[in-house]
Each structure stands twice: as C-alpha cells, then as structure tokens.
Amino acid sequence: MASSPVTMMKMKVNDCSPPSTTAARLLPLFRRHQIHFRSSVGPLQNPCFPRTIITHASRSSFSSSSVITASMTTEASAKVIDGKKIAKDVRDEIAAEISLMKDSISVVPGLAVILVGDRKDSATYVRNKKKACEAVGIKSYEVCLREDSTEEEVLKYISGFNDDPMVHGILVQLPLPSHMNEQNILNAVRIEKDVDGFHPLNIGRLAMRGREPLFVPCTPKGCIELLHRYNVEIKGKRAVVVGRSNIVGMPAALLLQREDATVSIVHSRTKKPEEITRQADIIISAVGQPNMVRGSWIKPGAVIIDVGINPVEDATNPRGYRLVGDVCFEEASKVASAITPVPGGVGPMTIAMLLSNTLLSAKRTYNY
Numbered sequence: 001m002a003s004s005p006v007t008m009m010k011m012k013v014n015d016c017s018p019p020s021t022t023a024a025r026l027l028p029l030f031r032r033h034q035i036h037f038r039s040s041v042g043p044l045q046n047p048c049f050p051r052t053i054i055t056h057a058s059r060s061s062f063s064s065s066s067v068i069t070a071s072m073t074t075e076a077s078a079k080v081i082d083g084k085k086i087a088k089d090v091r092d093e094i095a096a097e098i099s100l101m102k103d104s105i106s107v108v109p110g111l112a113v114i115l116v117g118d119r120k121d122s123a124t125y126v127r128n129k130k131k132a133c134e135a136v137g138i139k140s141y142e143v144c145l146r147e148d149s150t151e152e153e154v155l156k157y158i159s160g161f162n163d164d165p166m167v168h169g170i171l172v173q174l175p176l177p178s179h180m181n182e183q184n185i186l187n188a189v190r191i192e193k194d195v196d197g198f199h200p201l202n203i204g205r206l207a208m209r210g211r212e213p214l215f216v217p218c219t220p221k222g223c224i225e226l227l228h229r230y231n232v233e234i235k236g237k238r239a240v241v242v243g244r245s246n247i248v249g250m251p252a253a254l255l256l257q258r259e260d261a262t263v264s265i266v267h268s269r270t271k272k273p274e275e276i277t278r279q280a281d282i283i284i285s286a287v288g289q290p291n292m293v294r295g296s297w298i299k300p301g302a303v304i305i306d307v308g309i310n311p312v313e314d315a316t317n318p319r320g321y322r323l324v325g326d327v328c329f330e331e332a333s334k335v336a337s338a339i340t341p342v343p344g345g346v347g348p349m350t351i352a353m354l355l356s357n358t359l360l361s362a363k364r365t366y367n368y
C-alpha cells in the first residue's frame with residue numbers, strides 16, 4: 001500500500017500547471033465575490049491538449065500552430081475562488097465564537113483525532129488540523145497508533161472519546177490500514193460526535209427530504225460554502241459531480257440536490273463523461289486523477305470546484321512533487337467563469353469545516 005505522496009505519485013499526464021499570472025487577470029465582467037453564469041465566451045475555448053507529457057518546448061510550438069486562433073491570446077480568465085482566504089474568514093468567525101463561549105460558559109470545544117499508521121500525507125493533514133484547532137481555541141486530543149495495531153485498539157480509543165465529556169468531535173483519519181474494517185470503525189463513533197459526518201445515520205439523513213443530519217461531511221460542506229460565499233446561484237442550475245465516493249462525491253451530490261440543483265453524477269463507468277460535464281453550470285470534481293477534466297469538458301461560464309489533490313512529479317519543486325487537481329487549471333480557467341485552485345481551494349475549507357462542525361457539536365451539547 002502507498003505510504004507517502006511520493007510513493008503514491010502518479011505520472012504526469014500533461015502540463016496543466018496554473019500560469020502565475022492567472023490569479024491577477026480577473027475578468028472585469030465579475031464583481032468581487034460575485035459570479036454570474038456566462039452563456040458564452042465566443043470562440044475562445046481552448047482545444048484539448050493531447051494527454052501526453054507536454055514540455056515547455058512542445059507547448060510553445062503547440063501554441064504557435066494553426067490550432068490556436070489569434071483570439072485565444074486575449075482569452076477570458078476565470079475568477080480564482082480563493083479557498084485559503086475564505087477558510088481564514090471562517091476560522092476567524094469560529095475563533096470569535098469560541099472566545100465568547102469560553103467567557104460565558106467556561107467551555108471550549110474539543111476534537112479528538114485518531115491516526116493509524118505512518119502515511120506521510122495523513123500525518124501532514126493531522127498536523128495541520130491540530131494547528132488549526134489551536135489557532136481558534138479548540139482543544140485537540142491526538143492518538144497515533146502503529147500501522148499494525150488491531151481494530152480493537154482503535155475501537156477502544158473511540159469508546160473512550162465517546163464517553164469523554166471534554167471531546168465534542170471524533171475524527172478517524174482515512175484511509176485506515178487495509179486489515180481494518182472501516183465500516184465497523186466509523187459506525188463506532190457516536191453520531192453526536194461524528195464531526196466528519198461519515199456515520200451512516202448522518203449520511204442517510206442527508207439523503208432524505210425533511211430530515212437533517214447532525215453533521216455534513218466537511219469537504220462537500222466546504223465546496224458549498226465556497227459557492228455561497230462567492231454568491232454562485234445553485235437553485236435550478238445543472239450540477240455535475242465527478243466521483244461518487246462516500247466521503248466526497250456522493251455527499252456533494254446530495255448537498256447540491258438539497259440546494260435545488262439538478263444533479264448528475266459521473267463515475268468510472270460513465271461513458272462519454274465530457275458530454276455530461278459540458279451541460280453543467282457547476283462542476284464538483286473529486287476523482288483523484290490529475291488534470292482529467294479538460295477545458296473542452298466545460299461549458300463556457302461554468303463554475304468549477306476542484307476537490308482533487310494529486311501529487312505529480314516535479315523536479316523543480318524541492319519536495320520532488322507538486323499538487324494538482326482533477327481539473328486542468330490552465331485550460332479550464334479560460335472557459336469557466338470561476339474555478340478553485342489546487343492547492344489553496346477546497347483543501348483549506350475542509351479543515352475550516354471540521355472546526356465549524358466541532359464548534360457546532362459543543363454548542364449543541366451545552367444548548368448554547
């Protein structure tokens with residue numbers, strides 16, 4: 001099993017790294033933090049680059065070929081949805097609320113994180129969660145277990161945290177080692193402390209009309225929060241979710257549906273996925289395939305939320321790799337009206353939503 005982003009590394013399929021100037025070239029058409037769907041941007045759409053490694057040399061010769069028209073040099077550029085900034089705003093709001101809570105009822109929220117094994121990426125996420133908790137005033141409790149621990153040991157810690165009144169949220173970092181039964185473990189978390197929103201009862205309620213889950217899974221909740229804070233209208237729009245995992249794709253589709261979008265789901269068995277995504281006003285992509293969603297898959301003016309976090313080889317980066325999304329940013333930003341970058345898009349929002357769910361849980365416990 002892969003043990004780090006480097007060993008997990010996928011081969012580079014094309015060079016879609018965001019041009020450094022993209023963030024600065026905002027469309028005058030859009031007011032800050034307000035996205036309107038464009039019906040068309042004229043003949044500006046980028047043709048698909050071949051799915052091969054494109055070096056700088058081959059790219060420049062490609063762009064001077066007859067395939068790209070002169071108009072493409074003046075192409076529109078999508079607004080970049082700044083997840084880092086919005087996540088900071090959310091964290092500031094949470095910190096203010098926690099400070100008030102502490103002053104009035106002398107309680108601070110507590111989050112327990114259980115990490116099993118030594119995956120480097122998981123260790124990084126857990127470290128980042130801990131830092132984020134400390135910064136807003138949430139007390140964090142951390143358990144790190146060896147890769148060869150038993151399921152019973154994990155269940156024992158969950159049971160302890162379930163009974164601990166100082167702990168309002170419990171997160172078991174995924175993926176778990178393959179010898180453990182993920183379902184058994186996630187089911188053991190008390191739903192009142194299920195801040196990840198992965199308990200089947202929470203997911204079931206999310207899927208039912210007229211029912212309310214206690215917690216909404218953090219990453220999909222972060223995607224919707226970004227759409228709301230950028231004033232993207234969801235109601236009545238066509239949304240396509242690429243990916244149907246229990247933790248991102250499926251709950252993202254359910255949430256969009258709850259927001260009155262008309263939702264389609266694309267997965268690994270979908271034929272001609274680009275024909276479906278091209279109908280979308282909003283695309284949320286969570287597949288884990290670097291740069292899979294090309295410019296030609298996108299309707300002009302669509303809003304793109306890229307959840308994918310994919311390490312690709314990059315010799316120029318001190319880490320030897322860099323993170324890219326599921327969406328070819330370079331192409332998509334010429335067609336879409338707004339797009340999240342990777343990194344700096346959905347990732348920081350996931351952590352902000354975890355803090356938000358933990359605060360919500362503590363408030364619920366004390367009827368605050």
Ligand SMILES: NC(=O)C1=CN([C@@H]2O[C@H](COP(=O)(O)OP(=O)(O)OC[C@H]3O[C@@H](n4cnc5c(N)ncnc54)[C@H](OP(=O)(O)O)[C@@H]3O)[C@@H](O)[C@H]2O)C=CC1
Pocket residue numbers: 219242243244245246247248249266267268269270273286287288289292307308309310346347348350
């Ligand atoms: N930004 C963040 O906060 C987070 C980012 N992530 C990232 O999001 C990505 C997805 O994560 P996760 O949902 O856990 O991944 P999973 O591997 O659990 O699910 C991937 C989904 O994508 C589908 N899929 C895979 N290949 C294709 C393809 N070629 N065409 C269409 N659909 C495809 C799969 O279909 P099928 O069901 O048919 O197998 C599956 O539904 C990863 O890059 C992950 O690192 C994840 C969590 C949080």
Ligand SMILES: Nc1nc(=O)c2c([nH]1)NC[C@@H]1CN(c3ccc(C(=O)N[C@@H](CCC(=O)O)C(=O)O)cc3)C=[N+]21
Pocket residue numbers: 124125128171172173174175196218219309323342343344345346347348350351
């Ligand atoms: N129980 C559980 N809950 C999760 O929510 C969960 C999980 N397990 N397992 C793994 C995935 C992945 N995930 C991310 C969180 C933050 C970033 C994040 O902050 N990313 C930064 C980049 C970080 C970097 O540079 O390495 C960004 O996109 O800007 C990414 C991915 C939560 N997950």
